[in-house]
Amino acid sequence: MRYLIVGLICSILSFPAFAELKIGFVNAIKVMDEAPQLQKASKALEAEFSRRKRKLVSANNELKKMEEKFRKNSAIMNETKIKQESRKIRDLKRDLKRQQEEIGEDFNIRRSEELDKVQKVIIDVIQEIAKQGSYDFILSEGVVWASEQVDITDQVLKKLVKKLKKR
Numbered sequence: 222m223r224y225l226i227v228g229l230i231c232s233i234l235s236f237p238a239f240a241e242l243k244i245g246f247v248n249a250i251k252v253m254d255e256a257p258q259l260q261k262a263s264k265a266l267e268a269e270f271s272r273r274k275r276k277l278v279s280a281n282n283e284l285k286k287m288e289e290k291f292r293k294n295s296a297i298m299n300e301t302k303i304k305q306e307s308r309k310i311r312d313l314k315r316d317l318k319r320q321q322e323e324i325g326e327d328f329n330i331r332r333s334e335e336l337d338k339v340q341k342v343i344i345d346v347i348q349e350i351a352k353q354g355s356y357d358f359i360l361s362e363g364v365v366w367a368s369e370q371v372d373i374t375d376q377v378l379k380k381l382v383k384k385l386k387k388r
Contacts, residue, residue: 280320
């Protein structure tokens, strides 16, 4: 498929009528690494989940204290008390593991939602630049190399910064 696209572009560019074709390239990895919207979303997600994570860490610390206390005192406990305490510890471990998985799932869902929003903004910015710059093609994924003449990645990043400041 890639060879077909490259061949098609080469054949189009070989016709004199299409010699004025304007092509641009966007380094998607660089844009995703440096987009201020993504950095802002990451900070917001961290703030959103920090309270739940702190609560989980605190509960985990309490569990460790409970286990240590059980280890120290199990020698002087009767069998009924040992069974009760070990069941209590086991149930708490299970609950903490469930909470941890729940937080992880919730975080991944929210991260995907935020990533989708950022990707939409990036696509809008690229399309805006393409229209303003009268580009015929803007390429991204699957490009092995692009010269600086066609690379508009920095232009996209600058526009993303401006767009974020307007909010």
